[in-house]
Amino acid sequence: MLKFALRILWKNRLFSLLNVVGLTFGLAATIWLVMFLQNELTFDQHFNNHERIYRVSHVLSAPGVEFNTAYSASELMPKMKEELPGIESFSRFGFVGQPEIKYNNQSFSQERMYYTDPTVFDIFNLNLLIGNSETALKNPNAVIISKSVNDKLFGDELGLNETIRIDNQDLKVTGVYEDLPKNTHFEFDVLIAGIQTREFAMQDGVFNSEVLWNADGLNYVLLEEGTTKEDILAKFAPFNEKYYMPFGNQINGNHKLRLQQLSSIHYDKESIDDDFAKGNPTNLLVFSSVGLAILFLACINYINLATARAGLRAKEIGIRKVLGTNVNSLRASLLTESLVQSIVSYLLAIVMVWALISNSPLQSWLGVSFDFTLFQNPPLLLGTLAIVLLTGLIAGIYPAFYLSQIKSVSALKGTWTASKSGQMVRQGLVLFQFVISIGVLLSTLLMKDQISFIQNKDMGFEKDQVMMITTSDSVTQSRYTAMKNILETYPMIENVTSSNFLVGSDIGQIVFKVEKDGEMKQMEFKYIHGGVDYLKTFGIPLAEGTFFTKDETSGNAKFVINETAAREIGWDQPVGKKLGFFHQQEPGQVIGVMRDFNHFSLHNPIEPLVFVYNPNPGRHLIVRFNQNQASEALKAVEAVWNEQLPNYPFEYNFLNDRLSTLYEADRTQSKLITFMTLLCAIISLIGLIGLTAFNIDQRRKEIGIRKVLGAMSPQIVGLMYSGTFRLLLIASVIAVPLAYLGIDKWSQNFEYQTGINFGLIALGVGAALVLTFILVGGLVFNSAQKNPVKTLRQE
Incomplete structure (x- = not known):
């Protein structure tokens, strides 16, 4: 069966090539998107105990005032650890007053520097390249740095025991750790030992409640096995009354504790005033939808070309049936052809994705950063392989059932013709392709228009020069x-x-x-x-x-x-x-x-x-x-x-x-959609080339007769393009309102909106019409230029 499928594919190598190229682009986009989504959806999950780690955040309110903040008072955590059972460990991160490093009479600014506790290793399992996690931050004036900071300071050597100056302190480097993965919501490059208690935390030997209302850093807590955040929150009311409300009652205020699980912070739906950049679930939904659409476009190409060529394969099907091949075996053989092309496309797609991630500026241009880890991640590898097999089945199942129904007698007599229903299915699939391609194109143009608008809008002050x-x-x-x-x-x-x-x-x-x-x-x-x-x-x-x-x-x-x-x-x-x-x-x-x-x-x-x-x-x-x-x-x-x-x-x-x-996140989204638009266009055009070439081949006699009867090449081009033109117009009527609704909802992310630019919509639809006309017209015109005598003699 496999040998026969390979022989058939080689015999029809032009259409096989078109199918493989289309599937390769579709699968490459899907593999890249799956890796992108995995990177996005596994934020902070590289930390061993991420399910038990929580960030302590707060809602502090009083008449006329409300702070919904990710920051906390450094004095809070020792009190919570002491009085609330279920807390295994905690780590605090305090701001460095002067974010600058000095070394050997040189200095440079360095962001993401914090004072912290020795217990930071309990919370975040940092991978020390040199140094001992048990002692690295035990002593005063100790500092650990990331590999990137080490390279900036010491080049290729690891700077253990070197002395650097930060915040007017001489500090000894006691460890160098690997840079944190990019899918980490809270990144730090320099950690200095020691969190200082503020002077006004105690007044006349009594704890000052007001200090807890003045955040000075970030606090993370590790809960004991079996303890949930609900357990901590349930015990928090007496603690809140004891430590927060003495000052809260003075200002008629209130305090609410929030515990945010580490792995959920990046996509936490609740808005926090001073949080780090968050992910947008809507964007992931959009990218996933467009990625699936690209894969469907590739499948549609296969279905269209396979069913369009049914007439050419009718005799082959008829002979195989006469020779005793039953319907199920025939369907299995036809499905094997689809699966072979899918697997070949999958191998090519892996090479393409590896090249795009590791050896091209694509990632930098898109504004995303993740490594090619397909073979280091068995679940991901198996997942993409499952997608490939499913793609092969989706692409091949309709042609397999369609072709296997060809009747042997009519096929061998040469009287078999495709049913109107089959032609309608192909036209419907082409229409679906055009709807997706035009819709994504219009969305891209409108997104770029909105982003351009906000980048150039007057903000009420002079931002240039x-x-x-x-x-x-x-x-x-x-x-x-x-x-x-x-x-x-x-x-x-x-x-x-x-x-x-x-x-x-x-x-x-x-x-x-x-x-x-x-x-x-x-x-x-x-x-x-x-x-x-x-x-x-x-x-x-x-x-x-x-x-x-x-x-x-x-x-x-x-x-x-x-x-x-x-x-x-x-x-x-x-x-x-x-x-x-x-x-x-x-x-x-x-x-x-x-x-x-x-x-x-x-x-x-x-x-x-x-x-x-x-x-x-x-x-x-x-x-x-x-x-x-x-x-x-x-x-x-x-x-x-x-x-x-x-x-x-x-x-x-x-x-x-x-x-x-x-607006970097908006530009990234726009670039991703632009990239996917390009892929949609390429895959759709590949399918259109295949169908057009096939239709021209099927109508060679008609074209020759029309030429003999005096038809000019432009007239023949117009005749052949009319069907495509009609489908494009119908697709535009469907795609325009869909794109309008999608962009209108996306624009709600902006306080200021440019409105829907109908000129751009007309431009997008016009571009689709012109591009397809050039493509179809070029192929038809080339065929129409041939000598009709030669064409009719061959017929």
Whole structure:
């Protein structure tokens, strides 16, 4: 049976090649997508005890205020471990004040650095390349680093026992661990031994409840075997009353504990204010649907070509039946042909996927990162093999039943013709292909239009020609005034300012008290702080009042709010109203109102915002320069930096580049859909080429007669294309509303939407019509150009 199937496939190698190529593309897309989905759906599952590990998060609320936060107080975990049975271990991660590493008179900024407990190895099973997990973080002034940081510091050597300086401390490297996998929701590159208890945690020998309401890091807990999070939450009420509510009752507040299982954090549906980037389940559903559609397109190609060629195989089927082959054996033989092509395509697809992942820029372009681990993952390998066998059966089962029903007598007489139902099935399958291809094409165009819209929309401030330089420690910040004075003498420099916060991305959140209804009420606001040139540097206009002057000395006497804050509070005339920090004895006053601007990405609405004057320099030196003078400005700033701080690296980025990263997930989604659109188009066109070539071959006599009777080549092209054109129009009528509904729902992720661009819809449909016309018309035109005498003589 296998030998016979191979012989048949070789005899019809053109159509076999088209089938194999189509199936290869379809299976390659499916294998890549399965690996992508496995990577996405196994976030944090590489940690041994991920089912027993939970992140401690909170909902802290009071009148006018609610914090839904992933962060916790470092003082919390020892208390929970002591008083709540069922907790096996915990680990805390505290922020490093100055995220910079110094080594051998060189320094560089390093993100993802934390103070932590020695028990971090109980929670996260880090793979130490050198060092001992039992002792690595036991001693003060110890630090462990990731392999990537080690390579940056020490090259190819592992820097065990080397001394580096972080946060004004000399630290000994006691371990180097493998970089965490990319599908880890919380990545860290440097871990320093020691979590310090804050001074105000104890007052006169009594635990200060307020400290628990002031988060300073991340807390993770490992529960004992057999203990569930429900067990901990059930015991938490007395603990909450004892430790949280003494301060909570003072502010008429409430606290709710959340325990998020490690492996579910990445796709946790509940929105958390300050969480890490989360996955979007809708995206996975979209990608899976499109991936399945691509595989179905490849199957449809096989079905169409197999059934279309039924007339050519009718005599073969008839002879086999006459020679005694029963129907079931015949069907098995025809299914074997399909399975052979599927397996060959599977082998080619594996090679293609390996090349795309390991030896091409595809992953980088798409913005995803995972390794080719098909053969290291037996369940994945068996899963893809099952998909291949299922694909072979799906693709082959209809042709097998269809061809096996050919009657021997009519086949041998040469009078067998395909039934109308068979032709309708083929047309229906081609229509389905066109619906998928056009629908995915239109969705891609509309997604790109929305992403382009948000990237170019006015956010209410000037995001171009703004450079940011890191000033992360006291030394670099001490040179701020000198650098500002020098830089402002350059003609290409417009403004210089400083802040810990950046519009568009890096914004704080804090509780204020505001004058409302004759009393001071607490409200939660976003806030930024900076110098007197902040608004001028970013081109943010004032709606009313004034801004800070160079004479300011205090950061809590005067405030500037945005228009949304004034509306939220209910102030018709906000200038002069009282406003102050939560613990501020004497409130300050509002001196001005900024025009609203988007201080987060355009996925989010504008929120109430307070600008606080900061008399001290912040973590960012911010420089605005003249248009088209970026290179000159960069050289000038670097020269001033090197003059003032010769031993510090010059690290900078541009604001528009930083803002662009806010939409990285959207661009990744768009690129994935674009990639899949291309595959849909290729597979559909492969099928169209095969069917067109077959139809031309079947209608050679008709084309020759029409030529003899005076028909011109364009007329013949029009005649042959009319059927395809009709199917395309019907497919467009179906695909357009489907694409419209899908993109309309996807656009709900954005606060600002461009609306459906019907011009792009027309462009997409037109492109499909033109492309298929060029393809079909080219093949038909080439056939119509042949001498009809030769064609009719052959017939």
